[in-house]
Amino acid sequence: MGLQFKRLILSACVGVMAGAAAAVFLITLNAATLWRESHPWLIWLLPLGGAVIGFGYYRYGRESEKGTGLILEQIHDPSNILPLRMAPMVLLGTLLTHLFGGSAGREGTAVQMGATLADQLNRLVKTTADDRKALLIAGAGAGFSAAIGAPLAGALFGLEVIQVGRLRLFALAECLVASFVAFYVCRILGAPHSVFGPVGDVSYSALGFVAVFGAGLVFGLAANVFMCFTHFIELLQKKFVKHPVLKPVVGGVLLVGLYHLEGSFRFVGLGISEIQSYFASAASLADPVYKTIFTGLTVGSGFKGGEFIPLVFIGSGLGSALSVVLPLSVAMLSALGFAAVFGAAANTPLACAVMACEIFGWNIAPYAFLACVVAYFVSGHLGIYKNQKIVRSKRDQLLWVFRRK
The missing domain is CATH 1.10.3080.10 (Clc chloride channel)
Structure with a gap:
């Protein structure tokens, strides 16, 4: 009971970090998008933005270039804690991509930031290999949840994305806690989310x-x-x-x-x-x-x-x-x-x-x-x-x- 309670507390901490990081990301991304829309000439500088991103990852990125692939690699075969630089690098890389008009998304960035920050807890708190795996999965799902505003989907995403063909629910409680905490933290901090209306008048045949x-x-x-x-x-x-x-x-x-x-x-x-x-x-x-x-x-x-x-x-x-x-x-x-x-x-x-x-x-x-x-x-x-x-x-x-x- 004590060990499970510890994992849930750590999962809540993961949710706070992932939600706060996603909020900062969504707010700054919205600002970058608005700036580009107000200054369309910035699209001409997309190759320059690419050069900055490419140099940053070449000079400082090391394994961070693998992105979500590195997270999955550590979940399957835990060895080294994810480098903390991975979070700010993907944040800055995504902001530059959108500032200059690249056709990309945002949830992948939130997933990487959530998992990276979650893994840093292993530097502060002694955890087992299973604990670390659960927190990594919870961090990835929490980032997804905060970015899209769908906490149940975020919890399932963390569990389902790690492997094809079998859904393991060993970290379900941790994923649910982290996902819902991240969702509400992101909302409390006022992060902008895209709004889509409900589909009405559904009939089945x-x-x-x-x-x-x-x-x-x-x-x-x-x-x-x-x-x-x-x-x-x-x-x-x-x-x-x-x-x-x-x-x-x-x-x-x-x-x-x-x-x-x-x-x-x-x-x-x-x-x-x-x-x-x-x-x-x-x-x-x-x-x-x-x-x-x-x-x-x-x-x-x-x-x-x-x-x-x-x-x-x-x-x-x-x-x-x-x-x-x-x-x-x-x-x-x-x-x-x-x-x-x-x-x-x-x-x-x-x-x-x-x-x-x-x-x-x-x-x-x-x-x-x-x-x-x-x-x-x-x-x-x-x-x-x-x-x-x-x-x-x-x-x-x-x-x-x-x-x-």
Whole structure:
């Protein structure tokens, strides 16, 4: 009892640190975004921002460059405490990425900061290997929770993201405590969150479930295309750009050129206003294609911020466009795409289905779970998080389900 109480107290401390860090991050990120929108010429300096990020990680980053992959590596095979520099470096890298117009997200940064700060407790308090593993998972989930404003999803995300094929609940209590504490700390500190209205007038029918199944197939394929393209950019950079400092510079030059060729600049930065618009009227199928290209080039070239919001952009836009041919409302399909594409890319379908319910209302739960699970199985094993352990292949998972039946 005493040891469990200690872990819960430490989990609450993790939540406070992750929530405070996420609040600072969201407030400064909002300021950077507003500054860029007021001074659009800053986009021309994206290659310079890339040079600063590349040099910073080359000179001072060491293993921090691995990002979330390093966190998963330490969860699976604990050895060294995560370097404290990882938190400020990913924070500054993400702010620079968005200040100069990179097409990236923000939740990946919050996850890295939450886990990094959680791991520092091991320098102050004597813990076992299992304690450290639980706190790392709780820190990652708390960062996710604080950044998106969905505490239940954050707790599940920390548990589900570490491995594919088996959900272990050994740190559920710690994740719940850290996630809810981080959520409320972030809210108390006044961090800005994106607002999406609930999906109303939900009705269920056999045709509706068939439509959601079909949409889930498309969402899973979209996630797979995004991951393949991002990895393709990484391979090209590795093959043709030898010095790591130059990779984001080259990527920045290409991005600036493509932004100006496309002309609308709607795909710069987070694109929250565009995502919100998809819930009101059908989007063009070109939108998720553009966002895939711009984000794959941004992330694959070494800019920081993560993929969550871009994948939400892609999923919401794709769902919105599908409303023209599927017998479901534009808001419903946008909400399903919002959760399912990221859930497939991160291999976290349960966390993302719960996230959809927390953000858009629990009345969409049956459709949300179906869309996320179908997209997850279609997307393949290539994921956005390196070092994610595959315990059981998706094919074996399906066979196990059918055998059970």
